Amino acid sequence: MSDKLDFTDIDEMIEPLILEIYLNSNNYKDRLLITDLRKKAQIVKMPMIDDSAFYVKAEEVSDILYEKYKKDIKNFQSTPVSTFVESANSVFYIEAILREFDSLKYFKVNVSDKSISRDTSNLFEYKVIHSKMDLANSVDEDFLEMCVSVFKNIGIYHTSTFYPRPYLEISIRDLFHKLIDYRNDFEPEDDEYLDVMDIMMMFGNKLERDNATCLLILQK
Secondary structure (H helix, E strand, O other), rough: HHHHHOOOOOOOOOEEEEEEEEEEEOHHHHHHHHHHHHHHOOOEOOOOOOOEEEEEHHHHHHHHHHHHHHHHHHHOOOOOOOOOHHOHHHHHHHHHHHHHHOOOOOOEEEEEOOOOOEEEOOOOOOOOOOEEEEHOOOHHHHHHHHHHHHHHOOOOOOOOOOOOOOEEEHHHHHHHHHHHHOOOOOOOOOOHHHHHHHHHHOOHHHHHHHOOOEEEEEEO
């Protein structure tokens, strides 16, 4: 199913943990799903967020989808790619997201009464709020050593024998700003410049666009 929804803008090393999605209370299927989430799931309300938004565990969303919307999901699985856009609804897209991101912990659900246009260029809007990247177990030792060195040089990672720190957490926009400032001290042909480019390419554009935070695991 996920072949009908493009996830290529998120590198396979990135594990989204919290995603933000939008449901439309004026859409019949969305309204049913909103009601089911509020009735059957353990809603988590956070301070300082709008009353129209709430958090819900991805596991509970999955249970509700496969319990009540199994027929919809089967129909979408057999729908030809050429026609699925006209009939697809949020159930299809959320189920595809759950299949793709098996480490997902929470959805932040925003409820809106504004119409949502879905075409081939804007199938379903979702944002990554928080993610994890286990560099220590995903890349070779040389690349990991380079990343750690750069992170120390830009002042975001500090560790010592007495105070070991196997991880760091940072917003991707802040990380990119610091990397770009650091890169500007070098020429395009310098190894340090190329190292920064490799690190930025590893994260991709979506995490920066979404202003996501990322937990980076740097030690095994």
